[in-house]
Amino acid sequence: MLTLGIETSCDETSCSVLKGTNVVLSNVVSSSLFRHQPFGGVVPEIASRHCLEQIDVVFQEALKQAGIKASELDLIAVTQGPGLIGSLLVGVCFAKALSYQLNIPLMAVNHLEAHLVAPWISKAEAPAQLPKEEPSRFIGLLVSGGHTSLSYHEKNKAVLMGETVDDAVGEAYDKVAKILGLGYPGGPIIDKMAKEGNPKAFLFTKPKQKNRFDFSFSGVKTAVLYQVQGHQSLRAQRSNPHSEIASGKKHPRNDDSSLPHSFVCDIAASFQEAAVRWLVDKTLDAVTFKHASDIVVGGGVSANSHLRKTLTEEGERLALRVWFPPLWLTTDNAAMIARRGFEMFQQNRKKNSSKQRSLKLTGNPHLQIAS
Ligand code: KG4
Ligand code: ZN
Numbered sequence: 001m002l003t004l005g006i007e008t009s010c011d012e013t014s015c016s017v018l019k020g021t022n023v024v025l026s027n028v029v030s031s032s033l034f035r036h037q038p039f040g041g042v043v044p045e046i047a048s049r050h051c052l053e054q055i056d057v058v059f060q061e062a063l064k065q066a067g068i069k070a071s072e073l074d075l076i077a078v079t080q081g082p083g084l085i086g087s088l089l090v091g092v093c094f095a096k097a098l099s100y101q102l103n104i105p106l107m108a109v110n111h112l113e114a115h116l117v118a119p120w121i122s123k124a125e126a127p128a129q130l131p132k133e134e135p136s137r138f139i140g141l142l143v144s145g146g147h148t149s150l151s152y153h154e155k156n157k158a159v160l161m162g163e164t165v166d167d168a169v170g171e172a173y174d175k176v177a178k179i180l181g182l183g184y185p186g187g188p189i190i191d192k193m194a195k196e197g198n199p200k201a202f203l204f205t206k207p208k209q210k211n212r213f214d215f216s217f218s219g220v221k222t223a224v225l226y227q228v229q230g231h232q233s234l235r236a237q238r239s240n241p242h243s244e245i246a247s248g249k250k251h252p253r254n255d256d257s258s259l260p261h262s263f264v265c266d267i268a269a270s271f272q273e274a275a276v277r278w279l280v281d282k283t284l285d286a287v288t289f290k291h292a293s294d295i296v297v298g299g300g301v302s303a304n305s306h307l308r309k310t311l312t313e314e315g316e317r318l319a320l321r322v323w324f325p326p327l328w329l330t331t332d333n334a335a336m337i338a339r340r341g342f343e344m345f346q347q348n349r350k351k352n353s354s355k356q357r358s359l360k361l362t363g364n365p366h367l368q369i370a371s
Pocket of ligand 1: 173186188300
């Protein structure tokens with residue numbers, strides 16, 4: 001069985017051909033990241049225009065790399081949400097038209113749930129990396145630029161246990177990088193700079209939440225801002241004690257690219273230490289609460305080297321299995337959408353793929369995990 005996955009929830013346009021349950025024949029991604037970089041974040045209008053320009057090119061390339069014709073496809077899976085409505089509609093409309101033309105079923109996929117199936121797929125040449133058996137019960141830790149959540153999964157049903165009450169962890173990485181003048185996206189660069197810094201140089205207080213499985217990341221971002229401003233005032237005082245910054249009348253710029261390298265590395269390492277510790281502690285608490293023995297991690301921040309190392313070590317210490325996607329599947333991609341759509345199709349959700357339903361499908365920017 002050949003499934004076409006289509007992903008256009010944000011700034012990436014991706015199409016993938018999946019063979020059977022887990023063999024990725026192609027996974028083509030066209031990113032508009034370079035177009036957003038001058039603005040320090042994703043501009044929705046630019047993202048959706050890029051999706052519109054790229055979708056057919058990416059689709060044709062995915063077929064070519066998989067070595068198949070469109071008429072050989074058996075199923076289409078498309079991201080329904082969450083995401084930017086303009087981008088979502090490009091993928092959904094393309095998928096509906098294709099499903100109608102080829103007369104094959106169409107599955108609407110939740111992007112967040114799809115991130116958590118990424119560890120179960122691989123390229124044809126690397127099947128040995130896949131687990132012998134996928135866990136039927138696990139704690140899902142979703143860490144991306146727009147979402148941070150803990151969910152409990154059992155027998156293909158998911159329950160949301162907690163989520164961020166303010167910024168997502170990826171968003172916190174991006175904002176901290178902006179304060180430090182490091183550019184966008186901030187996650188990979190902070191991950192790199194943290195390796196040269198002292199994680200104990202600054203102590204960031206753990207936020208308290210009413211729901212023990214909820215997260216909060218906006219406080220740590222503000223604490224980083226204060227540290228940077230304090231450092232800049234001190235420097236200004238030393239070089240010119242009468243300046244407005246030194247006297248506290250004027251705040252220094254928040255994206256100062258002239259901060260000393262060692263200071264930036266120390267902030268990066270200390271911020272990362274705190275953020276990862278909070279993610280890991282809450283995940284282990286959720287594992288204990290649900291008596292689970294498997295953890296599945298997904299989303300862009302699952303590429304983070306410190307998170308991967310810390311959670312893997314904790315897993316070994318507590319005899320838990322911890323599943324991360326391979327690095328090429330951590331950021332947004334259509335292979336995980338194809339896999340999730342295929343899974344839903346197999347789980348007797350055939351009624352969801354009726355022609356009538358498919359043609360009524362539309363994007364849902366606010367879709368939640370387990371909704
Ligand atoms: O899942 P994703 O590709 O897009 C969303 O659905 O949001 O995640 C993007 C996020 C960005 O905030 C980016 O800074 C973060 O993932 N990210 C990382 C790393 N690589 C990407 N964060 C920390 N460490 C990384 N190595
Ligand atoms: Zn994502």
